[in-house]
Amino acid sequence: MSRAGWALVAIAVLSIAPLIYMARVSLGVGSSLPIAPSDWWTGGLTLDHYRALVSGSGIGRFAINSLIVTGIAVPLQILLSAAAGHALARSRFAGKGVTLGLATAFLILPRQVTLVPLYLLFAKLGLLDTYAGLILPHLADPFGVLFMAHYYQTLSPELEEAARTDGLSPRAIFWRIVLPLSGPGLAVVGVNGFLTTWNSFLHPLVLTTSESMRTLPVGLALFAQAEHSVDWGALLAGSTLATAPVLLAFLLFQRQIVEGLLQGSGR
């Protein structure tokens, strides 16, 4: 292999090694970290930490919360993005340029600016510590809408026009003609929506107050700040658990993730 090839091998190993370490500690015995490098290879393997996650510790509950929030938010994001993106691509109306401009500006603005008002709003509406409160902010995300607007602009409107002359209602056209043609675009919106929702931290941190409503990232981060000594085995088992769906999405949709990133998602 060439020198460049070996350099790449080294870089790839450096990229992945911390994650293998994470999985290794999560499968290790006891709750302390392997100190000596030799412990890496000789220590026994066990699923104890994962069993503990499922039975007792709050981490299992955090994972369920994350699944509920992501499982509801992402399909809704996909639908809203398709509907709004299609409307923006196919119609002319007053305020369209402004809407596109605001959505684009929001993509790059620091999201932390909305944190305090959202907290106060949700406190007033009684949405703190509810699934609705965790899901709703994700539906405002403009990335999917902008991406789909662009997608529909590159899609010929001929089929839709033919359907219209056949007398189909706009609603029927959207559900029966437009959506079935939207798969490739919606896959990009869906997988990127999944990553941002599953990984989101600051808003869920602030919008939950009770332990039982924490999402996985929030629960893990706060679990790591326990006053007494940290249970590394449980913590890194939880981290591995949080990584598994991301790895699965990555293996299945790497091309769509890259396309989303190139178009400005994932900031």
Add this chain to the structure above:
Amino acid sequence: MSSRPVPGLLPWFACFAVFGLIPLLAALVLSFYSMNPLRPDLTHWIGASNYARAIGSPAFWHALRTTGIFVVGTLPVTLILSYIVAALLGRLRRGEALFRAAIFFPATLSMVVISLVFKSLYAEQGLLNGWLAALGFPRIHWLQDPRLALPSIMAMDVWASVGYYAILILAARKTLPLEQLEAARLEGLRPLQVERRIVLPHVKPVILFVVLLNTIRSFQIFIEVFVLTRGGPLDSTLTLVYHLYERAFYHFEMGYACAIAYILLALVGGILLLQRRFLSRSPAGAAAP
């Protein structure tokens, strides 16, 4: 094309307005108030006092300075490493997909997970200290030493972002016509000369974009600090957003926190305007301001 009102836009736009635009404006309004959610009856208009307080506050300037160090320290390293990785990937004849996947994967991970893994690596009894001990060196307090905490977080940030920027630069390299490279080679240019005279000018817009994005992201560092150091030791890792979070949710100074948020917004906006003067068009179309 229809010009009727568009029902399809409404569900998303309603969410965008209520959870995006209105909070954005509300933050501006709130930044001129003194407001504690525990005593809403005491809420009152104080003009620009919150802004004046920020500008007079050592903690605020300290947080800005931390951000500055972060940018100056990570940007060149991240940029050079991602450029090299992209160049190596672009030159690969076989197995590019596999290497690209391995190098890019960390960019999709939760920053909380990344921070937890590095917290375990940096720990007193962690892997790095285990190696140092095995080699006969004393242990290092990576996150407890005020001189080392910020550099330790910066090193993690480089690890976490090189793959992402390498993918951006690689995508730009791929748009370079192969004939142009072939022609340069036929003219007898050596690989490094091809790199400097042809590839580098071609990917320059992306590099400026990476500079911009990395700077903006550095202004928003929060999770890393929250998980690893909570702003300490001795405030050595206090960033702007962590400062904002503490003010709002430990001290309940909502108005002041909103003023900090708007200063952050102004700084990021300023960087974007500067970038606009250098760049007519950004490569990642949708992310352009």
